[in-house]
Amino acid sequence: MKKNRAKILAYPYMVWMIIFIVIPLFLVLFYSLTKGNIHDPSSLSFSLESYARVFDRNYLTSIVKSFKLAFISTLLCFFLGYPVALIIATIKAKYKNILLMFFLVPIWMNFLLRTYAWMSILSPNGFLNRLLSFLGLPALSIMPGQTAVLLGMIYNFLPFMVLPIYTVLSKIDKSVLEAASDLGANKIGTFFKVILPLSVPGIVSGITMVFMPAVSTFVISRLLGGGKESLIGNLIEEQFSLYRDWHFGSALSIILMIVILISMAVMSRFESDNDNGGAPIW
Amino acid sequence: MVKFLRKFYMSLIFIFLYAPIIVLIIYSFNESKSRGHWGGFTLKWYAELFRDREIIKALYYTFLVALLSSIISTVIGTFSAIGIHNMGLLGKKFALNINYLPVLNPDIVTGIALMTLFISLNIQLGFVTMLISHVVFNIPYVILSVLPKLKQMNKHTTEAALDLGATPAYALRKVVIPEIMPGVITGALIAFTLSIDDFVISFFNTGPGVTNLSIHIFSMARKGVKPSINALTTLMLLTVVILLLLINKRTTKGDELIP
Structure with a gap:
């Protein structure tokens, strides 16, 4: 009886969601399927x-x-980040908090500032080239370019890979690892047959959390790619803030959204398979 | 050997993480405006930062929007979570799926979709639209952090309160809310940090004269260097480190008390 009454509390939010979540997405879909002047509804067809x-x-x-670029940066974040997660998860308890904290300080800084910081290092007369010329080495022209964009992506999104993996790793029951070594597995065997399979859920969420912002970014590519490295995010941004071509911008957004939702669905299936998979593969 | 490798690897990662920040800090004390040249020690960029009306205004809007949007979305989100928790299976699934959309969708899609809505309704983009857009993407996170607490709660507690003569509103205030408080606080903190750090959604949903810090840095960075940004970075780093050290100290103290 009480149950039925309490659900009324959600009704205002249901209306809110329809206005601010559902309708806007349908508007985007609508504009993607029409052409004409957006300010004159009768001209749309x-x-x-x-x-x-x-x-x-x-x-x-x-x-x-x-x-x-999103794929490469996700891959690099994984290979760079997995050892970091493993080290933080297995370090002595008294160092763990402080290590984790200093790992997280950069992501508490403003995202734009972090990207701007790389501009000062990589730009043609930036810190890196000053350092190289001081050492008598030839200057590099990384920025603007793809390498700079990749670096920016890895720098900004690495913590999103490390954190979920770390969380899963720190929850692994120590007795499972002891059992593995009692049963004669060496360290490498334990890692590949026990730790790695157990950390798959963390890896899956790490991959989604890196890939998604990387594929849709327009800030990193604009600031570090110098306008030459246009990504799908830049295309969308330009259609809305520069060319006022909502139709094309909407079509691009719909495509981006569909690709991401499909890959999320695939990834979450992979994750839950592993959760209730019963007999593990090894 | 393994120990050495671990230390070596972590040092490399920390150099990678901190190098850009340290370079900016050094530049923030650099007399010369050019990036590569050291012209002597100075504090003038800090003075300039505090004189810069635009930055102060952007900071003001950043904090105002973060504060207002996190309060509004915590209140709406908490009550909605209680409502959703008490819905039938189908309704719950439907509500949660839609609620999840802003979390799953790339920011840029959420941003342009809201902008399309506001412009189609002839609403002038500005402070209000920016605030609404922040509330839109904050509420889902509040709901997602409150719901698990509701699930953990013993449902008989509320029933007992009602049986003992509490009105539903009184039971909500005295029984349910205190029980789910940790989830509410987590939700509020997530909302606040997301709002402070947001760039993409604000970028599309703000109007002339209203910028937040991210938007301001983006437009400055596109135009070129301004050493006062370096000073700002240094101050922000200092704030973050002090805050985190305080939180860390408080939690470790708490840990010691328990055993």
Whole structure:
């Protein structure tokens, strides 16, 4: 009886969600499927033109590039971040908090400031090139360019890979590891047959948490790529704030959204399979 | 050997994490405006930072929006979570799935979708739209941190309160809310930090004259260097480290008390 009454508390939010979550997404879908003047509803007509434009060579290159860069940065974050998570999870308890804290300080700083910091290092007359010329080495031209964008992505998103893996690793029952070594597994065997499989849920959420912001970013590519490294995020941003072409911008957003939602669904299936999978593969 | 490798690897990672910040801190005391040249020690960029009206205004809006949006979304989110918790299976699934959309969607999609809504409704973009957009992406996180606490709660406690003559509102205030308080606080903190750090959603949903810190840094960084940003970085780093050290000290003290 009480149950039925308490659910009324959610009704205002249901209305809120429909206005501010559902309708805006439908508006985006609507604009992606029409053409005409956005400020004159009578001029709008159904059209798939915006989706066709996505296959234009220039745009397709940017889209492919954003997936490529996001993929590479996720992979690098994984290989760089897994050992970090493992080290923090296995270090002596008295150092753990302080190590974790200093690992997290940079992400507590403003995201824009962190990216700006790399600009001061990598720009043509920045810190790195000053240092190199001081050492008598030739200058590098990393920024603007893809390497700089990749570095920026890894720098900004590495903690998102480390944290979920660390959380899962620190929850692993120590007796499982002891059992493995009692049963004759060496350290490497224990790692690949026990620790790694047990940390899959953390790896999966780490991958999604890095890949998603990386594929949709427009800040990192703008600031460190200097406008030459346009990604899908830059294309969307330009359509809305520069060219006022909502139709094309909406089509790009819908494509980005669908790709991300599909990959999330695939990833979460992978994760839950592992949770209730019963007999593990090894 | 393994121990050495672990230390070596962690040192490399920490150099990678801190190098850019340290470089900015050094530059913040650099007399010369050019990035590569050391012109002597100075504090003038700090003075300039505090004289910079634009930065002060951006800071003001950043904190105002973070404070207001986290309070509003904590209140709405907590009550909505209680409501959702008491819904039927189907309704609950439906509500949670929609609630999850702003979490799953890339920020840029949430940002442009809201902007499309505001402009279609002829609402002038500015402070109010920025605040609404922050509330929109904050509430889901509050709900997601309150719901687990509601699930953990013994449902008979509320029933007992009602049987003993408490009105539903009184039971909510005296029994449910205290029980889920840790989740509410976590939700409020997440909302506040997300709001302070947000760039993308604010960027699309703000109007002329209203910027937050992120937007301001973005527009400055595009134009070129301004050494007062370096000073700002140093001050922010200092604040973060002091805050975290305080929290860390408090929690470790708490740990010692328990055993």
